[in-house]
Amino acid sequence: MYGKLIITAFIVLSVAWHVHGAVNCTAAGRFADPADSTCKNYTLCVLVTANTSFIGYNYVCPTTSLFNPTTAKCTTTYSCNGTTTNSTTSNSTSSSVCSADGFVADPSSTNCSSYIQCVLINGTYLETTLTCPTGSFYNPNTTLCEVNYVCAFTCTAAGRFANTADTTCQTYYLCVLTSTSTFTRYEYTCPTTSVFSPTTSVCTTTYTCPTASG
Numbered sequence: 001m002y003g004k005l006i007i008t009a010f011i012v013l014s015v016a017w018h019v020h021g022a023v024n025c026t027a028a029g030r031f032a033d034p035a036d037s038t039c040k041n042y043t044l045c046v047l048v049t050a051n052t053s054f055i056g057y058n059y060v061c062p063t064t065s066l067f068n069p070t071t072a073k074c075t076t077t078y079s080c081n082g083t084t085t086n087s088t089t090s091n092s093t094s095s096s097v098c099s100a101d102g103f104v105a106d107p108s109s110t111n112c113s114s115y116i117q118c119v120l121i122n123g124t125y126l127e128t129t130l131t132c133p134t135g136s137f138y139n140p141n142t143t144l145c146e147v148n149y150v151c152a153f154t155c156t157a158a159g160r161f162a163n164t165a166d167t168t169c170q171t172y173y174l175c176v177l178t179s180t181s182t183f184t185r186y187e188y189t190c191p192t193t194s195v196f197s198p199t200t201s202v203c204t205t206t207y208t209c210p211t212a213s214g
């Protein structure tokens with residue numbers, strides 16, 4: 001189409017560790033592990049709104065990429081230890097979701113529970129799907145996983161879908177296919193004490209909303 005060779009390495013990994021963060025988090029964001037002289041490890045700090053503290057989750061940059069503490073991204077253009085390494089100059093490429101080093105929303109995730117890490121390696125983007133820590137959601141504005149982020153639901157198929165951002169399970173979305181092959185989204189609230197069951201896609205009193213309130 002554009003005469004470009006598009007190769008996309010798509011790797012699904014779940015590389016978050018719940019052990020003590022390598023970084024003592026004092027703010028939300030991604031921070032280099034100061035003990036890692038190889039510059040590959042970083043910590044995602046997530047704000048726990050309930051007690052205004054932070055929890056750190058450790059990650060490792062994929063393959064040959066290193067964590068640049070200035071941009072807070074994995075990249076092959078960063079020089080660790082101040083020494084210049086063999087940074088291959090790459091032509092610009094395009095892929096389905098990545099257009100730069102960094103993080104983008106996972107288009108296949110309707111509940112914002114996962115996102116994609118983009119790293120330009122040898123002229124093509126390595127796309128790594130990462131999962132947000134339990135209870136947090138990917139905010140494309142900040143590119144971070146946030147506990148209080150309300151995921152904007154987008155219709156990708158016709159039908160009724162749970163509003164996963166609603167911890168009471170009382171609201172759901174109805175996606176209707178229009179004559180122009182797009183979807184129109186409606187939001188509904190289940191009547192009285194019923195809640196929306198994601199398995200049967202109806203409002204029911206027999207479904208137990210999983211969200212523990214405390």
Ligand SMILES: *[C@@H]1O[C@H](CO)[C@@H](O)[C@H](O)[C@H]1NC(C)=O
Nearest residue numbers: 021022023024025033034035
């Ligand atoms: C984090 O804090 C603990 C306790 O204060 C300390 O022992 C540890 O060395 C700190 N770690 C880093 C990476 O600063």
Ligand SMILES: *[C@@H]1O[C@H](CO)[C@@H](O)[C@H](O)[C@H]1NC(C)=O
Nearest residue numbers: 017033035036037041058060
């Ligand atoms: C980097 O993280 C990996 C995976 O948690 C760990 O095995 C390794 O020891 C870490 N490296 C350093 C230098 O802390």
Ligand SMILES: *[C@@H]1O[C@H](CO)[C@@H](O)[C@H](O)[C@H]1NC(C)=O
Nearest residue numbers: 037038039079080081083085
């Ligand atoms: C940085 O220095 C450490 C120790 O001197 C070494 O083990 C490591 O390989 C270096 N990292 C890079 C990317 O050169």
Ligand SMILES: *[C@@H]1O[C@H](CO)[C@@H](O)[C@H](O)[C@H]1NC(C)=O
Nearest residue numbers: 048049050051052053054055
């Ligand atoms: C805040 O809450 C989280 C999750 O319940 C918990 O893991 C963490 O230890 C708490 N932090 C403090 C300082 O109480």
Ligand SMILES: *[C@@H]1O[C@H](CO)[C@@H](O)[C@H](O)[C@H]1NC(C)=O
Nearest residue numbers: 005090091092093122123124
């Ligand atoms: C990068 O661009 C140069 C000059 O246009 C071209 O010769 C080379 O084949 C390209 N490399 C890749 C990996 O596309």
Ligand SMILES: *[C@@H]1O[C@H](CO)[C@@H](O)[C@H](O)[C@H]1NC(C)=O
Nearest residue numbers: 109110111112113114135164
């Ligand atoms: C989000 O969706 C994925 C798959 O569609 C599912 O595995 C995951 O449990 C969901 N997460 C939440 C918090 O609803």
Ligand SMILES: *[C@@H]1O[C@H](CO)[C@@H](O)[C@H](O)[C@H]1NC(C)=O
Nearest residue numbers: 062063064065088121122123
């Ligand atoms: C990048 O290309 C070089 C030379 O072709 C190769 O040696 C290296 O393994 C490649 N790196 C990755 C991560 O694919």
Ligand SMILES: *[C@@H]1O[C@H](CO)[C@@H](O)[C@H](O)[C@H]1NC(C)=O
Nearest residue numbers: 139140141142149150151152
């Ligand atoms: C993201 O940022 C844009 C521009 O600042 C703003 O208009 C939009 O409401 C934000 N979206 C969310 C979900 O925060």
